[in-house]
Amino acid sequence: MKKIKEVLVVEGKDDTKQINRAVNADTIETRGSAIDDDTLTLIQKLADQRGVIIFTDPDFSGEKIRKIVAEAVPNAKHAFLPKAAGRPEKAGGSLGVEHASPDAIRAALDHVYTETTAAPTLITHDDLLAAGLIGGAGAKARREQLGEILQIGYVNGKQLEKRLRMFGIQPADFAAALQQVREKEQSHDK
Incomplete structure (x- = not known):
């Protein structure tokens, strides 16, 4: 199983479970888009120590979290899950990393970007x-x-x-x- 050096910033525990089915990685969960200061401080510390990859859901809340974390950690890397990969038929209207297949997660993590201002x-x-x-x-x-x-x-x-x-x-x-x-x-x- 592929090992990811950076810590993945995800939205919740179900994302972490699904990611661990696909790759060997540590995650930090934001627990939604109302990210508290302690969590942001921890993400900044992890970014300095190991680097972070923002891997949020392909929806409005996920983009909001991505923006908040990227503002706090300008050197963060980004991985994007296509909407279709995050919305399997069995999930109904739900959309997110927690519904993605291990292959879709690995594909997203194979194409990581770093912002360059x-x-x-x-x-x-x-x-x-x-x-x-x-x-x-x-x-x-x-x-x-x-x-x-x-x-x-x-x-x-x-x-x-x-x-x-x-x-x-x-x-x-x-x-x-x-x-x-x-x-x-x-x-x-x-």
């Missing part, structure tokens, strides 16, 4: 407009697909350019992912 803008607002990722019909669905392919999670139109820059997504990788999105759209149109 000093990264240059490689993909511009105009590129996103031209690609139909913002400001038009179907843009949200395209952003969801793009986020899954690049494994950067889902973001709204205003945040997409920032997320692409923060994780240093290269134009060639962006173009390849966009091509997959377009091919998927064309296959659905037939």
